[in-house]
Amino acid sequence: MISLYELKGAGGRYYSLFSWRTRMALAHKGLAFESHPVPMSDKAAIAFSGGRTVPIIRDGEVVVRDSWKIAEHLEAAYPEAPSLFGGAIGHGLCHTFNVWADRTLVPAALPVVVADLFDRIDPVDRDFFRAMMEGFLKCKLEDTVAGRDKAIERLGRTLDPLRAVLKRQPFVCGAAPAYADYIVFSVFQWARVGTPVQLLAGDDPLAAWRERILDLHSAFARNVPVA
Numbered sequence: 191m192i193s194l195y196e197l198k199g200a201g202g203r204y205y206s207l208f209s210w211r212t213r214m215a216l217a218h219k220g221l222a223f224e225s226h227p228v229p230m231s232d233k234a235a236i237a238f239s240g241g242r243t244v245p246i247i248r249d250g251e252v253v254v255r256d257s258w259k260i261a262e263h264l265e266a267a268y269p270e271a272p273s274l275f276g277g278a279i280g281h282g283l284c285h286t287f288n289v290w291a292d293r294t295l296v297p298a299a300l301p302v303v304v305a306d307l308f309d310r311i312d313p314v315d316r317d318f319f320r321a322m323m324e325g326f327l328k329c330k331l332e333d334t335v336a337g338r339d340k341a342i343e344r345l346g347r348t349l350d351p352l353r354a355v356l357k358r359q360p361f362v363c364g365a366a367p368a369y370a371d372y373i374v375f376s377v378f379q380w381a382r383v384g385t386p387v388q389l390l391a392g393d394d395p396l397a398a399w400r401e402r403i404l405d406l407h408s409a410f411a412r413n414v415p416v417a
């Protein structure tokens with residue numbers, strides 16, 4: 191069975207944004223996995239990977255770190271299972287989309303989620319998490335609360351092209367979901383696990399899409415501890 195190393199949250203929460211991409215990719219491929227939650231500050235626990243971040247998978251003898259590389263590994267190693275990319279062009283386009291999401295969507299969501307998420311991480315990680323996030327944000331975690339409404343507006347504008355797409359087709363990838371859907375979903379699931387703040391209005395096409403993703407693979411992502 192594949193082992194997935196991911197972040198350990200309080201109350202059994204799985205709060206690693208990038209690991210949600212891997213979780214959904216594994217579910218999409220129909221691959222069983224065993225979760226190994228590790229505190230964010232425990233770098234010794236993941237030293238075998240040669241890096242300092244999760245997700246990491248161990249698939250037999252193979253260790254792969256980085257959610258994008260893991261998706262590529264799963265697509266290459268399990269070609270008979272449902273495709274994540276839909277061929278070579280889809281693979282290249284999805285890589286572009288992954289970089290866009292990491293550089294645009296994730297930073298736009300961070301100030302919305304981070305203060306509440308702090309209360310839901312493993313308590314042993316408090317100092318580590320605060321130092322890292324305050325380094326990214328260049329402000330105290332608590333200062334993000336006052337600016338949250340503006341940050342939600344900014345995130346909404348970032349999501350606007352996706353909203354337009356989802357008015358015309360049910361999934362980011364078209365008629366059926368695949369990895370690009372999970373890239374976007376990872377941000378919403380991170381928010382769902384990390385904060386009670388609602389990012390979307392009920393009539394937003396993105397809200398209906400999120401419900402469709404939550405229903406996938408026997409409601410795999412719906413039935414987890416949330417904020």
Ligand SMILES: N[C@@H](CCC(=O)N[C@@H](CS)C(=O)NCC(=O)O)C(=O)O
Binds near residue numbers: 197206256257
């Ligand atoms: N590009 C990497 C990013 C991974 C990443 O930043 N993971 C976070 C958790 S979601 C992490 O392990 N952070 C711990 C740290 O930076 O020390 C990927 O896609 O896997």
